[in-house]
Every structure is written in C-alpha cells, then in structure tokens.
Amino acid sequence: MSTAQSGRPAPVMPGAADAVLASRGRSFHWARRWLGPTHAANATRLYAFCRYLDDLADDAPSAGHGRIALDAVRDAVIARRAIDPVVADGLALMQECRIDLAVMLELIRGVRSDLEPVRMADETELLRYCYRVAGTVGLMMCSVLGVNDPTAFRHAIDLGIGMQLTNICRDVSEDAAMGRRYLPASLLGDIAPEALVAPVARLHPRLRSTLAALLSDAERYYASGEQGLAYLPANARLGVLVAARLYRQIGRALARRHYACWEERTVVSRGAKIAVTGRALWQTATGPWPDPRSVRHDPMLHAALAGLPGTALPALAPHAA
DSSP: OOHHHHTOOOOOOTTHHHHHHHHHOHHHHHHHTTSOHHHHHHHHHHHHHHHHHHHHHHSOSSHHHHHHHHHHHHHHHHHTOOSSHHHHHHHHHHHHHTOOHHHHHHHHHHHHHTTSOEEOOSHHHHHHHHIIIIIHHHHHHHHHTTOOOHHHHHHHHHHHHHHHHHHHHHTHHHHHHTTEEOSOHHHHOSOOGGGGTSOOGGGHHHHHHHHHHHHHHHHHHHHHHHHGGGGSOHHHHHHHHHHHHHHHHHHHHHHHTTTOTTTSOOOOOHHHHHHHHHHHHHHHHHOOOOOGGGOOOOGGGGTTOTTSTTOSOOTTOTTOO
C-alpha cells in the first residue's frame, strides 16, 4: 500500500528543505548560517513550505489547476491534517512554533491571487499584496524565532514588505512574462504586462520613476524592520540582519543601474555578500541594541493594512501611539 493510499504523510527526506533553500533562496541560504541551529532548521522548513506554495501557483499547468492545488492546501491547513509531505511538515512547524492559523491563511490567499489577472491599481493594493505574500512570512518568522511580543510583529511585517517591494522592482520583466503587473497604475499607468517584458524606450522614464518611488518606500520599510531586531533573541539578530541587508543591497544595486530592470537581473555578488555580512557582524557585535520599549513604529507604514493579522498593537501596549 502506498503512502498516499494509507492516508499517512510521506516523511520529508533529511536535507530536502535545505536543498530547496540552497537552490531557490541563495540570499536566505547565506544568511541562515548566522542563525542558531534550531532557528536555522525551522527557518529553512518555513522557507520550503512558502516556496512550495509559490511553485503550486507558478508551475501549475493552468490557473484553474493552481487554484485547486492551493485550495487543497488551505483546506488541509484549516483541518490541521495533510498527506502531502511538505504541507504536513508545514503543519507540524505551525504546531511546534505556534504559528497563527490566520496568518498562514493570508499567505495562501496572497499566493492564490497570483492566479488571477495581476494589474495593481494603486499602492494600497500593492502593499496589501506584499503583506500577504511576505509580511506574513515575517510574522511566521517571529513564531519560529520564539518572539511572542505583539509589538514586534509590525516591524516583522515591514521587513517582509521591504523585501517584497525589492523583489517586484527586480523582477518586472519576469513577472510580466507571466502576465503579472505589480507596478501600480497610479504610478506607472495602466500598462499591459506584455509591454513590460522588453519595454520600448518611451516607457523607460516612467519605469525608472516608478521603481525609484517603490524602492524609496522599501527603504522606509527596511528601516522599520531593522528597528524590530531589538526584539529578537541575540543569536538570531545577525542572521535576520544579514538577510535584510542582502535584499536591501539588491534595490540599491538596481538604483546604481539607474533602475534599468529590463537589461539584466540584478544580483548581489559574493564579494558584496561578504562585505554586507562583515558590516552586519560588526554592528551586531558592537551594538548596543536599543531597549525594545524605546522602539516606535510609524503608523503610516500600515495605513493600507487595516484589519490584517498582526497589524494592530494591543490596547495597553506601553509605547502605543
């Protein structure tokens, strides 16, 4: 009798999650070595689950097939029972680290929205999307790293949003080839995705100004995300800081290329990774880290995120605005 027939999940092979991270998330794989062993292992498992969801959407033979697959994952998450080994391991991680069900469902909702026509109207729509596919990962990382203070969650969301804005600016042509335009019409104009695969010269000025505006926004979210590192365990700060700085470096490298996202994919060289890591190591070692009670969150960063899990401070938080 096969595993599927028996109704029991197949075990996740040792090293499988790490192989996914090494091949599909090189920046995170680099940064992972600076986490403690338990945190690194659980963060790798989280990445494998999130990547699996992305692949269900991106590699589906049709939008309909992708929706069916993601709906099956959603139902398994709600039921807390799965046969698929990757989903089963995601559920095990969810139980072990007390990950909020509502946050995981928002992630699935965000990934599923990629199977609909993606034509972002404005920055509010874009930021809510970034929350769902990346801010939620920041929230789940809080659970993985044992951070339970709700005042930390908003900064974790911001770090995820900053990273996702960077992804979107880097991958304009690749996303457009899949029929997706994340760049909001309010900044770029209501341009069809196919026009962004190899944009003609007359579009370049608008593209440059749009990317400049979004990467400027990303810098504000990164700054808030780094403020939240004060809430993390000491042995997790360096790994998260390195990951944040590596992604931040992608946006800055794109800016140095005058935002010409259509020419080639912007990457961070190994030498730049070493330099970024060295500066992060020095900052982490020399400190001092601020008292979390002194950290203030800019409420304007979440003006577009009303009602989403993790965005509201508790009523009696000592530093609530």
